[in-house]
Structure formats: structure tokens, C-alpha cells
Amino acid sequence: MLRSLQGKIFAAPLAVLAAAVLWLTPAAAENIPFSEGLLWQLEKDGAPASYLLGTMHSTDPRLRELPRQIDEALEQSRVAVFEIVAGQDGAAEMGQAMQLAPGRNLQDIVGAELFERAAAAVADFGVTPEGLQRMKPWALGLFLARPRIEVIRQAQGEPAFDFWLQDEARRRGKALQGLESYAEQIEIFDSLGEAEQVAMVADLLDDHEHIVAQFNTMFRAYLKGDTATLMAVANDYSGVDDVEATRRLAERMIDDRNRTMAERMVPLLEQGRAFVAVGALHLPGEAGILSLLQRRGYRVTRLY
Template sequence: MTISIGHRSLRITSPGNVMLWLVAAFHMLLAAMLLAVLFSVSPATAADDASCTGRNILTDLKESDPARYAAVVKEGEAVPNGKGIFWKIEKAGIKPSWLLGSMHVTDPRVLDLPPRTQAAHDAADTIVIESDEILDEKKAATALLMKPELTMFTDGTTIEKLLSPDDYARLEEGLKQRGIPLAAVSRMRPWMISSVVALPGCEMARKAKGVQFLDQKIATDAVASGKQVKGLETLAEQLQAMAELPTEFHMKSLIETLALGSKMNDVVETMTDLYLSGDIGMTIPMLKTVSPDGADEDSDYAAFEQRIIIDRNKIMAERAAPILANGNVFMAVGALHLPGEGGVIELLRKQGFTVTAVN
């Protein structure tokens, strides 16, 4: 697949993967949240249908290509700490704490925490999330407006100058379906715009109607109960991580998202099913199957993994350690930050904590 960026052509060997990695690991609703606040997207202008229509990609793959499905399962099972989203954190002399791998969506299946997880949340003294700034969306958006370079082009560049006429038309239609005029976001950085067209219409509809995504709900419930809520990152730091990836990377993400169209609904539905079953290690192997040839772009993924996952894992683990040292903490971070040799679970173990999965 070849795309045009301005007057340049760029070869993409793996349609879809770049954006899908970002959807899997990053707070895509964070960007959607900011756009909703900044441009006053209302329930009346957002997508009206709050039902999701995606199909599970792996269910179809199991029937159509059993061998490839088996390979996905095998790769997922080989990921360290890739099974389970709820973990117990222990160290001698302090009360146990709890770690939940979250999914940044408004899906009611995700919001409905299992009884044991809910009980741990309710009994905790302190709640830790990626960023406590999500408790006040308008305040967060206002603060980020003070650093426009993180979300917008400040050199006169517009998205129209970077897209071909066909891609520009597809983008305009995709945003229209979500109640956002293209003119309003023309100077936004590509990944901000991608976050909106990547999310299923049902997510945008629920968000516009005031439904909180999981991390927000966890934090809001904690505040209502008089608990202390602490963040591990600032929203500016999260956006900075995205901004540091090359513009070409983000342009590929945007164009690939437009090319995938309604298939994004299937991707999100499959990620949700994997999340609910605790098969987090299968997320990236699953995303590879979305490409026609199953290949992925190693250089792109390496850059993404280092900056968006590994670097942030280290920050989360380092900042969580002194909070966990007090015991009785309930911590929730994106589920894709948990598994792997460089995941939060392994990093906490290196700090002397015992971390075990809870069924």
C-alpha cells in the first residue's frame, strides 16, 4: 500500500498495524475527551447509536484458518505475565495492594468490575491511576491549551496539506459521523484526529452522553468515597510521548485508520473480548492478523513500543513504588502495560514486591 503525504509517497507494508498498536496501548479516549471538551461535541451531534456492532476477529479466524489461529494463541501464551488483568502486590511488613489492568473504554462490560476487584477497590485507602487529571476534563483541557505544541501544528501546517484529496474526503466524512467539523481540527496533530476516527461510534456516543471510561469511573467512585486518588503521569507527559513519535508515523496511523473503516469496530470488539477473558498477551499477536500478510513493521513497532509502552512502564513503576510502600493501594493502569519482560509487573518484582495473578 502506498500513500501520499503532501508531495511525498510512502510505502506501507502492513496496513492497520500502526494505528492498532496505538489503540491497544494508548489512552485514545483521552484525545477524544479533549476534542469533545474543546469543541463542545454534544449527544445531539455525536453518533446516536450507542450499540457496538463489531465481530470477534479471532472467532472468525479460528473457523477460517485454524493453523493461524493456533499460532496467535501460541505467541500469546509465550508472553510473560500475559494472562490475567487483576494482580495482588505484596511485600513483608505492609498491607497487600492490588493492580488492575484497565481498558480505556466506556463499554458496560468493562465498567462492571468483578466482585473481588470491586471489593479491593472499595477497601483500599489509596487509588492510583495513570493520571488523576482525568477527574476534571475541562480543567485538563484548559491546562493542555497552555501547551498547544503537544496537540496542534504551530507552524501553519494543516491536515489538508498532508493528505491526498481522497484521504481528505474520507477523513471529513469520518469526523462528520462523529459530530466534529473537519475545519475545527484542521490544525490538530494527526494522532489527535486519528483517535476520533479510530474509536467505534458507540464509544463516541456513550462518551458524548457523559458515560465515563473505566479509569475515570474508578477515580470518580474513589473520590465519592473520600479516598485519596493519585496519578502516575500528567496528561502533558502522556501527550508528549505521542508528540515525540515522527509525524510520518502518525500520518500512516491516520491513513491506515481511514482505510480500515468499519473493521476498527471488529478490532475493538476483539480487544474487549481478550480483555474480559484476561488474555492480554494475545493482543499484539491478534493485531498482526488484521494485516493481509500478517507482517508488521518492525521499525515502527520498535519506536512505538519503546516510547509509548516501555518508557512509560518505567515511569509508572518508579512513581508507584513509594505509594505502594504504604500498603492497601488499588492501582489501575492500561492492561497492555502489565505483560512482558519490561512490563509493570516485572518492574515491580524487581523492586522487591511479590506480584501474583488473582483469578
Template sequence: MRGGRHGAARALACLLGAAAGAGPAGAACAGRDLFPALQATAPAAWAEIEAGRRVPHAQGILFRVSRDGVAPSHLFGTLHLSDPRVVGFPAAALAALDAARRLAVEIDEAPRSLKARRALAEAPALAAEPGRSAADLLDAEEAAGLRALIEARGLPPSAASLRPAVLALVLDLPPCAKTSGGRTAGEGRAAHRAAHAERVLARRARARGIAVVGLETLEEQIGSFADLPAPAERDLLRAVLRQAPLAEDAVETTIARYVARDAGGLLAWMRASEPLPGEPGARLPAAFLDRLIDRRNRRLRERARPLLDQGGAFIAVGTAHLPGEAGLVSLLAQDGYAVVRVE
């Protein structure tokens, strides 16, 4: 679930923090890249990853998007993390941002009032439907494991009553990823929020007088999962439980793909039959990923097009939204834009 889900995860975690108090800070992540182990021990999953590297636009995180008569724009893939390898943006990306008229990110995280954040954190759309909470979908042992994971992530016990897809998103990041790279754990959550990739880009844009807009609202992201079937919700919660012990490894694996500009490998790994070595039960349901990635790609495309037609836009979205036939790069090319890889 890395590379395309962290934006909603971070925003939701901030809302829950506003409603219930900040969770524990963590030390620096110390994970390992899982790809060598997958290559050695999971041949089927590795074949899926290799196939993902052969889809259109599998390589690259920065693309120039142009059309006759308007200034060129750029599409940039990010990770919703604060690791120095992620926020150490390529010089070409910074130059393109500085020359832009506006920056568009998935969600504009301009500060809301505490009252507004509390109201959204308590919105009915976040709550599980009757008979569809984690306690209803999981057996007793799994439900106990989920409650323990909620506590370990610093969330209130009431998080167990969230819609399963929402709960999966807020449980995604390990505690170590909730402090900013290079800062001490004592600086806590506020320091981290100030340092993740989209916030760094937005800060830079606003300092230069560049308008910042959101392509989606948090409510729309949450609504993407409203029709997720109950069996998929159950499988998603089970996958989250199985992923949790290797969460730091998953973060490192995500960052390693980003550093290598391996967008296709990242997306294929998210979809793989065995994303963690020896843990086929950690596979994410296809129905969840369809809503998280493919359906949202179509919405992001529609929201980006008016900005691209005006010219001078810098569009920053999760890297998993870029590659493949259903990815944003291909969708924009289908719309008649000239899309060329820069980085």
C-alpha cells in the same frame, strides 16, 4: 491501538468537545470478534498473537503486589470503555479497591474548569509541527478520507491540524463507543463520560473516602509522541484510515480479549502485522506503540513505586500495560515486589 490508548483518546476527545461542542451520539456497538477471521485467513498475524500468549504474565487482569513490612497493594488492568462487560468488575477487584488507601489511575479526570480545559485544548503541544500535518503527510485522496473521518467522529475540521499521533488517538473510538452501555443515544456524551471504567472506579473510591491520584498528566501522555518520526506519523494516519471501517469490530475484539483475561493476546494483536483480516496496511507503527506502551510502562512504574512502598494502593491502568517482559507486572517483579495473579 486498543487497551492502551483509550485513556488519552477519551481525555483528548473531552477537551476538544469542550472547545468545539459535543459530537454526535451513537447507538450500541455491533461489532464482531476478529480473532476467528484472523486465525482462518492471516496465519502470520495469528502466529504473532499465539506467541504473545506465551510471554510472562499473558493471562490475568488483577495482581496482588506486596513487599515485607507494608500492606499489600493491587495492580488492575482496565479498558477505557463503558461496556457492561468492562465495568462489571470482578468481586476480587472491588474488594481490593474498597480496602485500599488510595486509587491511582493513568490520568486523574477530576473536573477542570471550562476555561482550563479550553486552554489545554488549544495548547501548542497538540498542534502538528510545520510541514507535519495530515495534509502534508498524506496524498490528496487520503487527506480527503481523513477529513471525512474527522466529521464522522463529530470532531471540528480544525482537528486535521493536530499532531498526527494526537489525531490518531482522538479518531480511535467509533461513535457507538461514545455512549455508555445500556443508555440511549439521546443521553449523549455526558452520560458516557460518567460511565467508563476508570471514572466508575474513581467514583466508588471517592464515595468511600479513598484518595484518587493520577500517575500521569494528559500533557505528559501527549508529550510521549513529540519525537515520533514523520514516516511513522504517515504510517499511523494511514493505519487509522484503514482501521476505521472495522472500528466496531476492533472494539468488540478488545472486549472479548478482556473478558477472556487474554492480556497477552490483546497486546500481541495491537502489534500484529495484520491486525485486521486482509488489511496489512492497518498495522500500527512500532515506533508509535513503543511510545504508547513500553516507554509509558517505565514512567508508570516509577510513579507507582512510591505508592506501593506506602502500601494499600490500587493501581488501575490499561490492560495492555500489564503483560510481557516490558510490562508493568514484570517490571515490578524486577523491582523486588512479590507479584501474584488474583484474577
């Protein structure tokens, strides 16, 4: 079961952990630029319009019922661009990267008490204590950051919305392109100190009973295009022991990647007719992708 889960859940791990980090990171919900809306039109210098969609990494089938505006934007585009393009080679690379080096085990890193709590929390996913011992702390966080139904549905073959959207783009004959590589995502995780990883696991375990409620709140807000509420959920500081470490983690997973992805979008936007889909929480805010592109001179218009 663990190996089958690796190929499905770990295909886009930053989408999972970035949301978890934001649940535990403060953010002022008021006065956030671009805090309402999921689909945006981007225009500059007479080039054909491009589109930027905020997605949610969830297997809920309601997300696959594309609103007309999103369906038309995808249909009119020549290329579909995602945070990362799913593939078996990349998933295998990520699965290998989540394993501790030979001779090491998770319990020695997180301690017996935290390991016991973690083993109980992931037992329903089919992860045995022996399998858990081989996992890096950040890999454990991928399980703890999601409701049980999401993990189970993905293990059963239900695609998360962003990956379903990739398949839909392929079906429509669109060229696919990624803004990040698996190696880059792995480097972000592996660059975290073990103390930071352990703190993240501890915070997720302390808040684990609220994961479903938090996820459902964010899901309902997403369906409404209400990114202000998404950010308001992120304003909850409860359960965070090391505030500065959490801020550093959020900077790496959110703000740094926003700058990288915005930079890599520009050549595609200059050609026009690009359909770009990234996690919705990458869009709003002064450090969000929409603000970054607006400061580069792009006219940003909400479509949905």
C-alpha cells in the same frame, strides 16, 4: 460538537492510541508472562498488600459491574492511583495541544487524498472539514482508533471505565494520585515526527473497517481476563506500511511508559494499601509492569 468531544475523548489519549498501536504491532502471544488475569496482589518486605488492576478504556456499562475481588481491593485501599487523574484543566490543556499552530492545516501535512478519507471517516462524529483542518495528525488518530459507538457515548457524557473508577474511588473517600501528567502525555505525542503521525493515520484509515471487530475481540477477551488474546490481536501486522516506525511508536507509548509508571508506583507500594489501575496491556510481557515489579522483588499473586 468538536469542542465538546475534546473535553471528553482527549482526557486520556494515550489509553486510546496505545491500544491502536498495539493492534498494529507484532507480539508473540505464547509464553507471555502474566498473560491471564486482571487483578494482582503485590507484596514485599512485610508492607501491607497493594493491588494492580488492568483496565480498558471503554464506556461499556458492563465494566462498571465490579467483580467482588476488585470491589474489595478498592475498598481496602487507602489511595487509588491511575495513569492520569482526569480534570477540566488538564482536558483543556490537551484540547489546546491537539491544535495545529496558526497558519497550518492538516491537509497540507497529510495530503489531499488522505485528508478526504479522514473527513469521511469522522463526519459521523460531528467533525467538520474546517474543524479537522486544525487538528494535528495524532489528534485525528484518537477518532480513528475507536469504534463510533465509543466516541458517541463519551460525547454524550458516558464515562470510560478508568474515569468511572476514579469517580467511584472519590465517592468511597479514597485519595487519588496520577502516575503521569497531562504535560508528559502531550510531550509524547508532540515528540512524534509528522511523518510518523501521518503513517499512523494512514494505517488506521487502511484498517478502519476492522476497528469495530478488533475492539469487540479485545473487549470480550478483557471480560475474561484473557490478556494472551489481547496480545494475540496485537500480533496482526496487516495494514502496517512502516514496521520500524510502528515499533518505535509502540516503544514510546508502551514500554517507556511501563518503566516510568513502575518506578513511580514503588513509593506508593512501599507504604502499602495502594489500588493502582492502568491499561490492561501495560501489565503482561517481559517489559510489562508486573514483570518489572517482580524483578524488584515484589511477590505477584493473581486475584482475578
